[in-house]
C-alpha cells in the first residue's frame with residue numbers, strides 16, 4: 001500500500017522546499033514528490049514529518065567487527081606504532097569473534113549509525129570462516145558470519161549492501177596467508193558461488209515485492225590479497241551474473257603498500273589496478289590516500305567512486321587524501337566509517353573540509369558556485385556518491401529513490417536560529433547531531449525521539465560480547 005508523508009521542509013535536488021508531499025510505494029520507493037504552493041496545502045491524510053528533512057547518508061565503507069576495537073588501541077604498544085601494529089590488535093579481535101558475537105556487535109554499530117544519520121551501509125566483509133577454520137554455513141547456505149551482518153541490518157532497519165570480500169594472499173607475489181589471516185580465506189570458486197547465490201536470492205526477494213533495502217555486492221580486499229589475474233577472472237563472472245553489481249577494493253592506503261607494489265609490478269597500486277582493465281563505474285576504490293593527481297584523474301575518468309574515511313585514516317596515521325584534486329577531476333567522493341573509531345557522517349565531512357582549511361589556510365573550501373553552504377554541498381555530494389558506491393537508489397529525496405531521510409528538529413538548541421539552508425552547516429560543523437529527531441529507511445520510521453528502540457538491548461548485547469572476547 002502506498003503511504004504519503006507531508007514534510008515541513010525538505011532538501012530536494014532543486015534545493016529547499018516547504019510543505020512537500022511524498023508518496024512512497026509498499027517497497028519503500030518514492031513514487032511522487034509534490035511541492036505545495038501557499039494556496040494549495042496538501043491533503044490531510046498524509047503523515048506529517050516535522051522539521052528539516054534531508055537525505056539519509058550512505059556509509060560506503062564499514063568493517064563491523066572492528067567496532068569491538070574502537071577506543072581499545074589508543075595506548076602505545078611499540079616504539080613506533082603504525083597501521084601495521086594496529087592491524088596486529090585488529091587481527092586478535094578478528095580471531096576471537098564468533099558469528100553470534102558479530103551479530104551483537106553489528107546490531108549496536110548499526111543503531112549508532114542510524115542515530116548519527118547513516119541510513120545504509122556497505123559492509124566490506126572478509127571474516128568468512130568459523131574460528132576453527134571451516135566454512136560455517138547458515139541454513140540458507142551462506143557463511144554464518146554473512147548471515148550475522150544481514151540479521152543485524154534486518155533487526156535495526158538500516159539499508160545494507162553486503163560486500164563479501166575475496167582475500168587470498170598475504171602480500172604481492174602470492175605470499176601465502178598467515179595463520180592469523182586464515183578466517184579470511186576462500187577459493188575463487190567458493191567465493192563466486194556464494195556471492196552469486198546470495199545476490200540471486202536478494203533479487204528474487206525484491207522481485208517478490210520485499211522492501212529493497214538489502215543487496216549483495218562483492219569486494220577484493222586489496223592488490224596485496226588478490227592478484228589482478230584473479231580480479232579479472234572474478235569480475236568477468238560477477239559481471240555476467242549482474243552487470244550492476246557493486247565491486248569495492250582497498251587501494252593505496254599505506255606507503256608500504258605503494259612501495260611493495262612498485263617492487264613487485266613496477267607500477268604504483270592505482271596504476272596497476274587501472275591497467276588490469278576491470279574498473280568501471282560500478283566500482284568503488286577505498287582510500288586512494290597515496291595517489292598522484294594523474295592517478296586521481298584516471299580514477300575519475302573510469303566513473304568509479306572513491307570512498308574516504310578521514311576518521312580512520314587519521315586514527316591510523318595513513319596520510320592526506322587530495323580531495324580538492326579529485327573534485328577538480330569531477331570524481332565522486334563517498335564517505336565511510338571504516339574501522340569505527342568514531343561513527344558519524346558529520347565528523348567525516350567536517351574533517352574532509354578541515355584538512356583543506358588547515359593545508360590551504362582558507363575557509364569554506366568545498367562550497368560551490370551553486371551551493372555556498374559548505375555543510376549542504378558536502379552532505380549532498382557524499383550522499384549521491386555513496387548511493388552509487390552501494391548500488392542502491394538512495395541519496396536524494398526524489399522520484400525513483402528509496403525513502404531514506406533524517407528529520408532535524410529546528411527547536412533543538414543546536415539548531416537555534418538556523419534557517420533550513422543552514423541546517424546542514426550546523427550538523428556538520430556545530431554538533432547538531434543531537435537534533436536528529438527521526439530517521440526513516442524505505443519509508444519506515446526506524447528511529448523516533450532521537451533514540452533507536454533497540455539501543456538499550458543492543459548496548460547490553462555488546463557489553464556481554466566484549467566481556468566474552470576479553471575472556472577468550
Ligand SMILES: [Zn+2]
Nearest residue numbers: 061063250338
Ligand atoms: Zn577498510
